[in-house]
Amino acid sequence: MKKTFKGRPVVAGSIQGEAVVSRQGFNILASLQRDLMAKKDVVACSDQNNPDLFGKTISGKMLCLPQTIGSTTGGMVLQAAAALGKAPAALLFSEPIDSLAAGGVILAKVWNNTDIITVDSLGDDFRKAVQQGQRLTVEADGTVSIEIAGVAGDNLKETK
Amino acid sequence: MYSPTMKLTKAEHAILSGEKGETLRKTMETIVRFGDVFGADGLVDLTHGVHLVTSFGIPLLKPVFEIMDELIASGLKTAEPFTVDPRPYDFENVPVNLLQRFVFTKVMYAKQKEYEAQLAKVGLKNDTAFTCACYFDEVGNIPKEGALLAWAESSAVVYANSVLGARTNRNSGVLELLCGIVGKAPRFGFLTDEGRKASWIIEVKTTKKPEAQLLGSAIGMKVMEAVPYIRGLDGYLGTELNSDAKDYLKDMGAATASNGAVGLYHVAGLTPEAKAQGEALIRKAAKTYVIDDAELARVRAAYPLMWKNPDAKPDRCFIGCPHLSKTQLNSWLERLEVALKSTGRSRLAIRTVLTTAPDVESAFRSDVDAMRRLNATGAKLSAICPLMYMNNPLCGKKPVITNSNKLRTYTSARYYTDAEIAVIAAGGSV
Numbered sequence: 339m340k341k342t343f344k345g346r347p348v349v350a351g352s353i354q355g356e357a358v359v360s361r362q363g364f365n366i367l368a369s370l371q372r373d374l375m376a377k378k379d380v381v382a383c384s385d386q387n388n389p390d391l392f393g394k395t396i397s398g399k400m401l402c403l404p405q406t407i408g409s410t411t412g413g414m415v416l417q418a419a420a421a422l423g424k425a426p427a428a429l430l431f432s433e434p435i436d437s438l439a440a441g442g443v444i445l446a447k448v449w450n451n452t453d454i455i456t457v458d459s460l461g462d463d464f465r466k467a468v469q470q471g472q473r474l475t476v477e478a479d480g481t482v483s484i485e486i487a488g489v490a491g492d493n494l495k496e497t498k
Numbered sequence: 499m500y501s502p503t504m505k506l507t508k509a510e511h512a513i514l515s516g517e518k519g520e521t522l523r524k525t526m527e528t529i530v531r532f533g534d535v536f537g538a539d540g541l542v543d544l545t546h547g548v549h550l551v552t553s554f555g556i557p558l559l560k561p562v563f564e565i566m567d568e569l570i571a572s573g574l575k576t577a578e579p580f581t582v583d584p585r586p587y588d589f590e591n592v593p594v595n596l597l598q599r600f601v602f603t604k605v606m607y608a609k610q611k612e613y614e615a616q617l618a619k620v621g622l623k624n625d626t627a628f629t630c631a632c633y634f635d636e637v638g639n640i641p642k643e644g645a646l647l648a649w650a651e652s653s654a655v656v657y658a659n660s661v662l663g664a665r666t667n668r669n670s671g672v673l674e675l676l677c678g679i680v681g682k683a684p685r686f687g688f689l690t691d692e693g694r695k696a697s698w699i700i701e702v703k704t705t706k707k708p709e710a711q712l713l714g715s716a717i718g719m720k721v722m723e724a725v726p727y728i729r730g731l732d733g734y735l736g737t738e739l740n741s742d743a744k745d746y747l748k749d750m751g752a753a754t755a756s757n758g759a760v761g762l763y764h765v766a767g768l769t770p771e772a773k774a775q776g777e778a779l780i781r782k783a784a785k786t787y788v789i790d791d792a793e794l795a796r797v798r799a800a801y802p803l804m805w806k807n808p809d810a811k812p813d814r815c816f817i818g819c820p821h822l823s824k825t826q827l828n829s830w831l832e833r834l835e836v837a838l839k840s841t842g843r844s845r846l847a848i849r850t851v852l853t854t855a856p857d858v859e860s861a862f863r864s865d866v867d868a869m870r871r872l873n874a875t876g877a878k879l880s881a882i883c884p885l886m887y888m889n890n891p892l893c894g895k896k897p898v899i900t901n902s903n904k905l906r907t908y909t910s911a912r913y914y915t916d917a918e919i920a921v922i923a924a925g926g927s928v
Contacts, residue, residue, distance in 0.1 A: 408759065
C-alpha cells in the first residue's frame, strides 16, 4: 500500500530511498559536523539533543523533518556535505522550509551544480505518518509516497 | 538563465543575466532564488554592513573557499567593511599540548591563515573584527533601529532584530556575504512588518529573575523559529535597555537561537518594537507558553550529560559564548573573587577562560588594576570561539563546564548557572 502527500518542490527531482525521521527541529551543524570533520565516508547524526537521529546514518537518506534549527553555519555545512557527496539525498519538510536549509540547497545548486532534492510543506499528516526506515518515493512535482509494507488495499491519497 | 518569480529592477535583471560577469550572475542568482523560495516581492538595498558567521578555516569547507576565490578573482568585495565570528584558537591564553596544537593548525583549521587572507580581500573590517558580538560599543558594528541588514551568526541576528530593532533574516553562512557583495537582500520575513509579529506569548511567572541562558533555552525549544512576545520579564529587567538588560537579552537570545531557531523576540515594555507597538505585535491566534520555576527545572533536567565519567573533575571552564561585554567581564571578575573567598582558595581550581571581543579584550587589558586582580584569580582572558575550540576532538573529549547553553548544545560541555559555575571553578568539583 502507498500513502501519498503533496508538497512544494523547492529543488525538484525524482528519487527513491530510505526515510530517516526527525520529529524535532534538525540542527544541521550539531548533526553533521563531527563526521564531516572526521572525514568519514558516511555521516551519522552527532546531535546529542536529537534522540530520533543520534547515531543514525544521514548521508544518502531521505531526511524527513519539520525544519532545521540552530547555528547559521547550517546552510554552508549542508552545501559542503553536498559537494562532498555526503548530504542527505533528499530533504522532506513537513513545515515550510527555513532560511538555513534553503540557503544550503541553493548554494549547492548554484555554486556546486549539486541538487539535494527538497520538498517542503508536506503537512502535519506526513510528519505523523512517516516512520524510520520506510521506503519513500519523491516525484518532481513534490509528490512523496510512503510504501507501507504488509498492508493490502488501494492507494491512499492525501493532498495538502 | 534563472527566471525569477520576484520583481527585479532593470539593473538587477542585468546582473542576473550575466551582463556584469559570471561570478556576479551566480551571486545574484543565489540571492534571488533564496528570496523566491520565501515569496519575496523584490530586493531591498542594505543600509548597513554585514556580519559573517564563518571565521574558521576548516578544510571541509572547501566549497566555501572556492566561492571566495571566485569572488576575489572577479574583484568583488562588500560595499561596507564587515565583521566576522571569533577565531577558533588562541594558544597564548588557551594553551594546548603539542598534539592538540598539531591537530588545530595542521588538520582542523589548516586553512585558517589562507581563509583570513581571503576575508581581508572581500571586505573584512580589520584584524580585530573577529567576534560574535559585533554590536558591542568597542567593536562598532551597530545598526540603527530600522536598518536593513543581511547578517548571519544566530546570536547576532536575534540581537540585531530584537534589541536593536534592525531588520535581518537568519541568513546562512555565505548567503550573508553574497548579499553584502550585491548590497541587497530579498524582502521577506523579518524585513517586513508582518514577519515581525509574534505567534507565541511567553508568560514568565518565575519566583525570581530567571537565568537568561535557561529561559532562552526553554523558549527556543518551544517556539522553534516563531517570534515570541515575552511578558513578565520587564519586572526583572526594567523598562530601559541599559547595559545589564542588553547583556541579559544577549545571552537569553543566543540560547533561543541555538536551542531553537528564534531570530526575533519582543519583550513587553523593554525592546524597541514592543515599547512602540505593545501587544499589537501579537497575532490573533498566538499560542501561550507559561514558564515558571518548575518548567525551567524540567527543561534543565532534560539536558543530556555527554561526559564519559559524570564525576570527572572539570578540565576547563568557558564563560562567554556569546562573547562577554566589558560590563560582564567586570561582573565575572567580582563573582570569581567572591567564590574564591567562599572556598578559602587564592586561585581558581579549574582553568577558567573568559571570552570576549578582541576590542573589548584590549580595553579590559588596559585597566591595570582589573588585570592584576584577574591574573590573581588565575582566570584567562581570550577572544577565542570556545565552540570552535571544542570542535577539536582532542579538546572536545575533555570534561568542560560552561554557563552557555549554546556551547552545551553543540559540544559535550556541561551546563551550570552563573552562580554554580563560579563556585565550581573556584573549588574544583562539580
